[in-house]
Amino acid sequence: MADKVLSDAVQALADLRDRGVIYDGMTVMVGGFGLCGIPEHLIQALRDTGVKEITCVSNNAGVDDWGLGLLLQTRQIKKMISSYVGENAIFEKQFIEGDLEVEFNPQGTLAERIRAGGAGIPAFYTATGYGTLVAEGKETREFDPPLLCAKVNAGTARRRPFVMETSLYADLALIKAHKADPFGNLVYRKTARNFNPMMATAAAFVVAEVDEMVGVGDLDPECIHTPGSYVHRVVNTVSEKRIEQRTTR
Amino acid sequence: MALTREQITKRAAAELQDGYIVNLGIGMPTLVANHIPEGMDVWLQSENGLLGIGPFPTEDEIDADLINAGKQTITARPGASYFSSAESFEMIRGGHIDMCILGAMEVSQEGDIANWMIPGKMVKGMGGAMDLVAGVRKVIVTMDHCNKKGQTKIVTECSLPLTGKNCIDQIITDLCVLKMDNQKKRFVLTELAPGVSAEEVVEKTGAEIIVGDDVREVAV
Secondary structure, three states, rough: OOOOOOOOOHHHHOOOOOOOOOOOEEEEEEEEEOOOOOOOOHHHHHOOOOOOOEEEEEOOOOEOOEEEEHHHHHEEEEEEOOOOOOOOOHHHHHOOOOOOOEEEOOOOOHOOOHHHHOOOOOOOOOOOOOHHHHHOOOOOOEEEEOHHOOOOOOHHHHHHHHEEEOOOEEEEEEEEEEEEOEEEEEEOOOHHHHHHHHOOOOEEEEEEEEEEOOOOOOOOOHHEEEEEHHHOOOOOOOOOOOEEEEEOO | OOOOOOOHHHHHHHHOOOOEEEEEEEOOOHHHHOOOOOOOOOOEEEEOOOEEEEOOOOOHHHOOEEOOOEEEHHHHEEEEEEEEEEHHHHHHHHHOOOEEEEEOEEEEEOOOOOOOOOOOOOOOOOOOHHHHHOOOOOOEOOOOOOOOOOEEEEEOOOOOOOOOOOOOOEEEEOEEEEEEEOOOEEEEEEEEEOOOOOOOOOOOEOOOOOOEEEEOOOOO
8 A cells, every 4th residue: 555644744745746736826725714724734834835826626714823824924825716815904905906817706606616526526506606606707607496496485486597607627636634543544623524525535636634644444334434545645743733712502 | 772782682582493503603693692581492403513512611611622613612411412614604605504693784675795804904705604594594783773983783785895795584683573575575674662652763773574463572
């Protein structure tokens, strides 16, 4: 079995420039929702490769001094494909000054575009965004939707317009999981799962950072979230796991 | 007298039904969770991948891997499940969520909603709002009837970029409750805040609405 386990995040990306995975202008997917379930060490390792002009697919853009905010600080990101960019002053400044391009996707459209990319589906139709800026320039088509999609109280015809969305695929995906085995089977934890499983299927090269390594056969095959075949490299790290909104009852 | 935020929230909670799967938006809608009627089993969905939101954690229970869509630390109730963002939006877009409650900057007389972007201001993104209004079976807006300048938020046509078209089923404001009539494609005034008249609502609404035959006082 090929050895997928690397000693640290820097090692995990070290030869990827030579292998053509990391290059200026590349597309990278980064898992996480807010700061929850982000591959924090791999983000720093990507920064340290010095790669520029990145197109980054990620639901959010981190905060000023953590997560993808670190790659914004160093101006390595050219374009973000995201659903919400939150409170990030560096992001805001670069966006307003025109140094950073942003493509906003509805969150479900973003998730589905990534899922479709990993599933070999080039495009799909969705009701989301019809009649909004998001649908501008895109093909729309009417369908009779599956019954459940019809509104509970709509006394009107079910037929409605849908917008065509294309899939997303990246050169590299940086994933955060909870546990991995040496084959790269992954198990996520709680809401730190979020965008990670789809991204693990939608890139040419996939590196996962995990809280815990276990042996082959230690993970219950019934409970593996991402089969190891999707994952090229795994690195065991100790995450800081910052909290954005510490709320108690 | 206009309803308080608390009363608007309470009125929204009265729309819940036993066994409902519900998504609550960030801000005022989140507070609806505090008013789920006793003995009613309602499952709250969080679009970042949880069905079955529990109460906020104690200091000891705080877990960085468990947050809601507003990035607040939360807990999961017994019977809860975790899933990916793709599955979460399959639930939302596939019509598997019974109801969502969200805020709005404008709602049009035909039920269009604008709540994600003001041209010329920093745009943060729509997050999951476009998916929710397009896919959830019953979409309720809670908001003030007028903005801080006293201008109506219920308009003939939205001036701000839309979040969704013809998707709002009900509006609960500080002045009244309006329900969409899908045949007539207009909102019908069904309930008034105590001391508020139908004339006052019509006057403060910059759109065509229908005054219902049986307008009641909001029970709060």
